[in-house]
Amino acid sequence: DAMVIQNPRYQVTQFGKPVTLSCSQTLNHNVMYWYQQKSSQAPKLLFHYYDKDFNNEADTPDNFQSRRPNTSFCFLDIRSPGLGDAAMYLCATSRELLVQETQYFGPGTRLLVL
Amino acid sequence: EDQVTQSPEALRLQEGESSSLNCSYTVSGLRGLFWYRQDPGKGPEFLFTLYSAGEEKEKERLKATLTKKESFLHITAPKPEDSATYLCAVQAAGSARQLTFGSGTQLTVLP
Numbered sequence: 001d002a003m004v005i006q007n008p009r010y011q012v013t014q015f016g017k018p019v020t021l022s023c024s025q026t027l028n029h030n031v032m033y034w035y036q037q038k039s040s041q042a043p044k045l046l047f048h049y050y051d052k053d054f055n056n057e058a059d060t061p062d063n064f065q066s067r068r069p070n071t072s073f074c075f076l077d078i079r080s081p082g083l084g085d086a087a088m089y090l091c092a093t094s095r096e097l098l099v100q101e102t103q104y105f106g107p108g109t110r111l112l113v114l
Numbered sequence: 115e116d117q118v119t120q121s122p123e124a125l126r127l128q129e130g131e132s133s134s135l136n137c138s139y140t141v142s143g144l145r146g147l148f149w150y151r152q153d154p155g156k157g158p159e160f161l162f163t164l165y166s167a168g169e170e171k172e173k174e175r176l177k178a179t180l181t182k183k184e185s186f187l188h189i190t191a192p193k194p195e196d197s198a199t200y201l202c203a204v205q206a207a208g209s210a211r212q213l214t215f216g217s218g219t220q221l222t223v224l225p
Contacts, residue, residue, distance in 0.1 A: 105159070
């Protein structure tokens with residue numbers, strides 16, 4: 001089945017130790033998004049890629065970076081995780097960057113910072 | 115600024131007890147309203163998109179409706195497997211990338 005896949009599902013890191021989360025998709029969608037979701041809160045958009053064009057949300061901390069080496073894969077790098085970065089990280093895709101396009105989400109990666 | 119408010123925050127129903135979840139929104143030029151279901155520890159699963167006031171969509175025991183100010187997700191004769199958090203999100207004109215989410219309604223259906 002075509003889908004959005006995230007690895008790992010659970011990630012434990014230490015305070016200040018860089019960590020990379022991975023997302024892949026078999027939908028052949030042009031747009032990939034990264035969201036942060038803290039407990040009982042709404043998902044918050046961090047950034048998105050339209051093809052190879054990277055777009056950062058204005059309030060996304062510099063500590064968060066992303067790479068998209070090809071259409072199928074996208075990575076979220078957290079350079080120096082703090083305790084406040086513990087959250088669920090959601091990857092999503094959409095076919096195009098147009099209004100009314102549905103975003104499809106992966107299962108998420110739960111990040112724990114010790 | 116676009117805003118989405120969902121109510122109630124939590125809802126407990128007995129199996130078979132129908133009810134509705136509310137999503138009130140303030141957005142400049144609504145282009146789409148999306149409903150998602152999210153199970154604990156998982157990503158949101160797409161349910162419906164509504165584009166204009168008066169539109170309705172159904173899927174099994176769920177029916178979503180839209181007015182100019184709010185959307186309702188009606189759950190008819192719910193089963194325990196319908197237990198989840200239901201998220202509402204809106205997309206405004208000129209903001210193709212941006213979904214503004216509500217905080218969700220956590221639904222528990224008791225057998």
